[in-house]
Amino acid sequence: MKRKASIFLVLLMVMALVVTGCGSAKPAGEAQDPVNEQPKVKVGFVYIGPVTDGGWTEAHENGRKYLVEKLGVETVIRENVPESSECEKVINDMVDQGCNVIFATSFGFMEYVEKAAQNYPDVKFLHCSGFKMADNMGVYFGRMYEPRYLSGVVAGLKTKTNKIGYVAAFEIPEVLRGINAFTMGVRSVNPKATVSVKWTHTWIDAPRAKEAAKALLNEGCDVLAQHQDAPGPQVAAEEKGVWSVGYNMDMTAIAPKAHLTSPVWNWGPYYVAQVQAVMDGTWKAENYWGGMNEGIINLSPLTENAPEGAQEAVDKAKTAILSGENKIWTGPIKDNTGVERVPAGVTLTDEQLTSMDFNWLVEGVIGKVE
Amino acid sequence: MLRMVKRAQMSKTKSTGIRLLAVFLALATAAILIMAMNLNPLEVYGGLFKGAFGSAYRVREVIIKATSLIITSLGIAIAFKMQFWNIGGEGQILMGAFAASCLALNIPDLSRPLLLVLMIIAGMIGGGLWALIPAFFRAQWKTNETIVTLMMNYIALKWVMYLQYGPWKDPLALGFPKIPNFTLNGILPKVLGMHIGWIFAIILVFLVAIFLNHSKKGYEIAVLGESENTALYAGINVKRTIITAIFLSGALCGLTGMIQASALNNTLSIEVSEGIGYTAIITTWLGGLKPVFISLVSVLFAALLQGGSFIQIAFGIPQAAAQLLQGMILFFVLGSEFFIRYKLVVDRPSLGEAKEELEE
Numbered sequence: 122m123k124r125k126a127s128i129f130l131v132l133l134m135v136m137a138l139v140v141t142g143c144g145s146a147k148p149a150g151e152a153q154d155p156v157n158e159q160p161k162v163k164v165g166f167v168y169i170g171p172v173t174d175g176g177w178t179e180a181h182e183n184g185r186k187y188l189v190e191k192l193g194v195e196t197v198i199r200e201n202v203p204e205s206s207e208c209e210k211v212i213n214d215m216v217d218q219g220c221n222v223i224f225a226t227s228f229g230f231m232e233y234v235e236k237a238a239q240n241y242p243d244v245k246f247l248h249c250s251g252f253k254m255a256d257n258m259g260v261y262f263g264r265m266y267e268p269r270y271l272s273g274v275v276a277g278l279k280t281k282t283n284k285i286g287y288v289a290a291f292e293i294p295e296v297l298r299g300i301n302a303f304t305m306g307v308r309s310v311n312p313k314a315t316v317s318v319k320w321t322h323t324w325i326d327a328p329r330a331k332e333a334a335k336a337l338l339n340e341g342c343d344v345l346a347q348h349q350d351a352p353g354p355q356v357a358a359e360e361k362g363v364w365s366v367g368y369n370m371d372m373t374a375i376a377p378k379a380h381l382t383s384p385v386w387n388w389g390p391y392y393v394a395q396v397q398a399v400m401d402g403t404w405k406a407e408n409y410w411g412g413m414n415e416g417i418i419n420l421s422p423l424t425e426n427a428p429e430g431a432q433e434a435v436d437k438a439k440t441a442i443l444s445g446e447n448k449i450w451t452g453p454i455k456d457n458t459g460v461e462r463v464p465a466g467v468t469l470t471d472e473q474l475t476s477m478d479f480n481w482l483v484e485g486v487i488g489k490v491e
Numbered sequence: 492m493l494r495m496v497k498r499a500q501m502s503k504t505k506s507t508g509i510r511l512l513a514v515f516l517a518l519a520t521a522a523i524l525i526m527a528m529n530l531n532p533l534e535v536y537g538g539l540f541k542g543a544f545g546s547a548y549r550v551r552e553v554i555i556k557a558t559s560l561i562i563t564s565l566g567i568a569i570a571f572k573m574q575f576w577n578i579g580g581e582g583q584i585l586m587g588a589f590a591a592s593c594l595a596l597n598i599p600d601l602s603r604p605l606l607l608v609l610m611i612i613a614g615m616i617g618g619g620l621w622a623l624i625p626a627f628f629r630a631q632w633k634t635n636e637t638i639v640t641l642m643m644n645y646i647a648l649k650w651v652m653y654l655q656y657g658p659w660k661d662p663l664a665l666g667f668p669k670i671p672n673f674t675l676n677g678i679l680p681k682v683l684g685m686h687i688g689w690i691f692a693i694i695l696v697f698l699v700a701i702f703l704n705h706s707k708k709g710y711e712i713a714v715l716g717e718s719e720n721t722a723l724y725a726g727i728n729v730k731r732t733i734i735t736a737i738f739l740s741g742a743l744c745g746l747t748g749m750i751q752a753s754a755l756n757n758t759l760s761i762e763v764s765e766g767i768g769y770t771a772i773i774t775t776w777l778g779g780l781k782p783v784f785i786s787l788v789s790v791l792f793a794a795l796l797q798g799g800s801f802i803q804i805a806f807g808i809p810q811a812a813a814q815l816l817q818g819m820i821l822f823f824v825l826g827s828e829f830f831i832r833y834k835l836v837v838d839r840p841s842l843g844e845a846k847e848e849l850e851e
Binding site: 171172203207210211214215218322 | 546548549552656662663665666667668669672755756757760762763765800801803804805807809810811
C-alpha cells in the first residue's frame with residue numbers, strides 16, 4: 122500500500138512537471154535559452170525570388186549562410202514571396218514557427234512588414250531598401266550608387282557605339298539613383314556616350330528583362346547594364362557578342378565573354394552584426410545606409426573583357442569616392458530635359474536622395490520617368 | 492488496343508477504396524522525391540499535417556484560405572450546373588475587387604458598416620456584370636463561353652494593371668506602382684481572429700445549396716444544363732435563365748474579389764486574385780458541384796496549401812519542390828476520379844479473360 126502510494130506520488134510529480142513545463146512555454150518571440158540566459162534567436166528571411174536567381178536573392182542567401190556560419194543561429198527562409206498580402210502571411214507563418222528576427226528583402230514588402238511589426242512588438246523586423254521604420258522595424262541598404270558610378274566608368278571606356286543600355290525595374294529613387302550615378306560615371310570618361318533606359322516593371326521576371334535587353338541591343342547599344350534581380354540582360358549581351366555590366370553578384374560565370382564587372386552586395390557582415398546585437402540585447406531599430414567604405418557594397422574585380430586603362434580609371438575614381446573628394450551628387454547637375462537639379466557647389470543630402478523629389482534622370486540618359 | 496469505357500454505377504465502398512488508394516499512391520510517389528532531397532517523408536508528411544492543423548493560428552489560416560475558395564467555387568458551381576464553363580472566375584474576382592475599391596478609395600469617410608455593405612454590393616455587381624458579357628454572347632450568338640470567359644480574365648488583369656501603374660498609383664509610394672491602401676472603414680472586421688468572410692462562406696453554402704436543389708430557378712438551371720431542347724419544351728426562358736445564373740456566378744466571384752481586396756490586401760492590386768479563380772475550378776469539380784462537398788474539398792485544399800507553406804519554412808524545401816508535391820497529390824486524386832468514372836479496356840481476343848476480370 123505504501124509502495125503504491127509512493128508510485129502514485131512520483132507519477133503525480135511527473136505529471137505536475139509536464140503540465141507546468143507545458144504551461145510555462147512562452148510565446149515564440151521571447152523564448153529563453155535556459156543555458157546561457159541569452160534570448161534564443163531564430164531568424165527568418167523573406168525573399169522575393171528563388172535563392173538560385175544568380176543575383177539579388179542569392180546575394181542575400183549568401184549573407185544568410187555567412188550568418189549561420191559565424192553565429193550558428195537557426196534560420197529559415199521562404200522564396201518567391203510576392204509583394205502582396207502573401208508577404209504578410211509568410212511573416213505570420215514565420216512568427217508562428219518561432220522566428221523572432223525577420224529580414225524582408227524587397228522594397229514592396231514594406232507595408233506588410235510595417236503591419237507585422239505592429240502585430241508582433243516582440244519580434245525584430247529588418248526591411249531592406251524601404252523608408253518606413255518603427256521601434257521594432259529597422260531599415261537597411263547600401264549606397265549602391267558608388268559602385269554603380271565605378272561600373273559606369275568601365276562601361277564608358279568600353280563602348281564603341283557610344284550607346285549604352287540599362288534594363289531597369291521600377292521608377293523608384295533607388296533605381297533612379299543607380300541609373301544617374303552610372304551615367305555620370307560613363308560621362309566622366311566618355312562625355313559623348315548616352316545611356317538608354319528600358320523599364321520592365323518587375324524585379325524578378327527574367328524573360329521580360331531579357332526582352333528589354335534585346336530591344337536595347339537592337340537600338341545599337343553595345344554595353345548593357347541592369348537593375349534586375351537575375352542576370353537575363355547578361356545572357357542577352359553574351360548571345361549578341363557585346364558587353365555587359367552586372368548587378369548584385371559577380372556575374373562573370375553566366376556571361377564569361379560579355380561581363381565586364383558588377384556592383385555587388387556583401388550582406389553577411391551586416392546580418393551578423395544585427396543578429397549579434399539582438400542576442401546581446403543591444404539591438405535598436407536603425408536606418409542603415411552603408412557605403413563602399415563599410416564593405417556592404419563593392420565593385421567586383423574587372424574581367425579580362427574590361428578595356429585597357431579601366432582598372433586605373435576605376436582605382437582613381439574609387440579613391441576619390443572613398444576619400445569624400447567625389448561625392449557624386451555635387452552640382453552642377455542637369456537632368457535630361459535641361460533643368461538644373463543640383464546647383465553648382467551643392468551636394469544632395471541623404472534625405473533628398475531618398476525622397477520622392479528624386480524622380481528625374483540625369484543629362485545623358487535617354488528615357489523618362491513614366 | 493486500349494480504350495476507355497464509361498462505367499456504370501460504382502459502389503460507394505469501391506469508389507472510396509479507389510480514392511484512398513490514390514492518396515496512398517500519391518504519398519508513396521512523392522516520398523521518392525522527398526527522399527531524393529535527403530529528407531524523411533514521414534516527417535515531411537507529418538509537417539504537412541501539423542502545418543495545417545497544428546495550432547490555432549494555422550487552422551485560422553486554413554479557414555481564411557478556404558473562405559475565398561469556397562465562395563468562388565460556389566459561384567463556379569452555379570455556372571457549371573448549367574454546363575456553362577465559366578473559366579473566368581479570376582477576371583470576375585478582379586472586377587469585383589475593382590468595383591469595391593472604387594468605393595473604398597473615393598468615399599473613405601462613409602461610416603464603416605455602410606461603406607462595407609456598399610462595397611459588398613458593388614463587388615458582386617462588378618463580378619456579375621463582368622460575367623454577363625460572355626453570358627450575353629452565349630445567349631445571343633452561341634459563342635464558346637470557355638474561350639470568352641478565359642480571355643476576359645486577361646482584360647480584367649490588364650485593366651487593374653493599368654490602374655495600378657497609371658491613374659490610381661499612390662503618389663506617396665515614391666514611384667512604386669501600388670494603389671493607396673483603404674482606410675480602416677474599407678476593411679472587413681475580424682471575427683474570432685479571422686476576417687468576417689468565413690461567416691459569409693458558411694451562409695452562402697446553405698443558400699446556394701437551397702437555390703440549386705430546392706428553387707424553381709435552380710431546377711431550370713439544371714434542366715438547361717442537361718438539354719437545351721428539354722428546357723425549351725418545358726417552357727423555360729433560356730436566355731433569361733442563362734443571364735440570371737451567370738450573373739449570380741460572377742457575383743459570387745466578385746464577392747471573393749471584394750473580400751480579397753478589403754480583408755487581405757487592404758487595397759486593389761494585380762495580385763488580389765491569387766489564382767483562386769482557377770483553383771476553384773478544381774475544387775468545384777472535385778466537390779461534384781455540390782455546395783457541401785465543395786466546402787469540404789476547399790478546406791482540404793486550403794490545408795494542403797497551408798501545410799505546403801509550412802514545410803517550406805520548417806524543412807527548407809524549395810517552393811518549386813513543395814508545389815511539385817502538392818501537384819502530385821492533386822494529380823493522383825484527379826486521376827482517381829477518372830478511374831471511378833471510366834475504365835480501361837484492352838481489346839484483344841486472347842485477353843478475353845483479362846477483359847472479363849476488368850469488367851467485374
